[in-house]
Amino acid sequence: MNKIAVFFQSEAPPVVDGIKKPFKPGGYSDSGADIAFTLKKQGHEVVVPVPAPHAEADMDWVFPDTLQGFAKAYEAGARIFWLNTVLYVGHPVEKLKYPDVRFVGQLPSDVQTFDDKFATNKFLKQRKLPVASSDMVRLSDWKMIDFSSPKVIKPIRGRGSQGVEIVQDATGMSALVDRWRASGEFGDAVMVEEYLTGQEITITVMPPGSYNIDGKVVQKDLAWALPPVKRFNHQNGIAPYNGVVAVTANSTLLTEQEAATPAVRAAMAACERAGTLIENRALIRIDCRQNRAGEYLLFDLNMKPNMTGSGRPGRDDQDSLSGIAARGIGWDYKDLLEAMLSQSWQGIINSQGYLRK
Numbered sequence: 001m002n003k004i005a006v007f008f009q010s011e012a013p014p015v016v017d018g019i020k021k022p023f024k025p026g027g028y029s030d031s032g033a034d035i036a037f038t039l040k041k042q043g044h045e046v047v048v049p050v051p052a053p054h055a056e057a058d059m060d061w062v063f064p065d066t067l068q069g070f071a072k073a074y075e076a077g078a079r080i081f082w083l084n085t086v087l088y089v090g091h092p093v094e095k096l097k098y099p100d101v102r103f104v105g106q107l108p109s110d111v112q113t114f115d116d117k118f119a120t121n122k123f124l125k126q127r128k129l130p131v132a133s134s135d136m137v138r139l140s141d142w143k144m145i146d147f148s149s150p151k152v153i154k155p156i157r158g159r160g161s162q163g164v165e166i167v168q169d170a171t172g173m174s175a176l177v178d179r180w181r182a183s184g185e186f187g188d189a190v191m192v193e194e195y196l197t198g199q200e201i202t203i204t205v206m207p208p209g210s211y212n213i214d215g216k217v218v219q220k221d222l223a224w225a226l227p228p229v230k231r232f233n234h235q236n237g238i239a240p241y242n243g244v245v246a247v248t249a250n251s252t253l254l255t256e257q258e259a260a261t262p263a264v265r266a267a268m269a270a271c272e273r274a275g276t277l278i279e280n281r282a283l284i285r286i287d288c289r290q291n292r293a294g295e296y297l298l299f300d301l302n303m304k305p306n307m308t309g310s311g312r313p314g315r316d317d318q319d320s321l322s323g324i325a326a327r328g329i330g331w332d333y334k335d336l337l338e339a340m341l342s343q344s345w346q347g348i349i350n351s352q353g354y355l356r357k
Helices: 029-041 067-075 108-114 117-126 139-144 170-183 262-278 321-329 333-341
Strands: 003-008 078-083 102-104 134-138 151-154 165-167 189-194 200-206 209-213 216-220 229-231 251-253 284-290 296-302
Touching: 003 029, 003 067, 029 078, 029 333, 067 078, 108 117, 117 134, 117 262, 117 296, 134 139, 139 170, 139 189, 165 170, 200 262, 200 321, 209 333, 229 321, 251 321, 262 284, 262 296, 321 333
Parallel strands: 003 078, 078 102
Antiparallel strands: 134 189, 151 165, 151 189, 200 229, 200 284, 209 216, 229 251, 284 296
């Protein structure tokens, strides 16, 4: 059995074309610790950076995603690197030359490409998927936005619904621009999206592979969707960021009857198609919302969904949207992690390190 090491985000990703992706305090070390703790409890050999990790101490369970962090984990015997971090072109993982390491996570080049929400939605729309209409506008050009109807204003490389707002008019937009400029958190451009007012669901899409479902080994040749999760208790029209409101307070599985409706089935098929198009190597999550005609439109593809889960002391109430979805096919948190682990992949090495594609 290969030893596993889990990695957290140690620093903010670089600015791309003036656009920033905000750094999450702790760098996902909390969910990384949940993953490592649960895998160890399941009998896996998990390499950790300290001799005697405390269950409550996040940093006792995870390594930084730096060359030094990777080297320390490798020297300790880890041969599966779980990349619970934000990746990008130029990330230290691309420089590794370990011939016997497998990865759980995405390719850095894919994350950099599809973390751009505007470019990703444009990519999917060009391929005939149902996607919310949007545009990219520099802060300096915000007065060109047409507020004949409310607009959703969001960071182009944001995290979930952090920084997402519904803006009704130019006065509200002027105030938002002032706040963004003062904080410098998201960069110098916004994504302007049509405001969808209907039911919101989120769909987790798993990569192709072999899975254990209901006690049977099932081969999935294409990306496939877990049961959809319904979002509710929106705040000012937006599902609140999970760092502010726990997903257990505003999310639940659709009933079998709800999931069987043509609109939901079409949304699941569209999300599966999106996964196939971007060639996801680990699970992704796609948010969808109904328009006035009742059709679900895709509006946010997340390459690195939150993966917190219960198990460690004091974290019994922890959950994630993908964790809720997994329960729809009988998987609990540990089963979901086992499914993700089973899809680990091996990179191809050239003289510079791991190939991006």
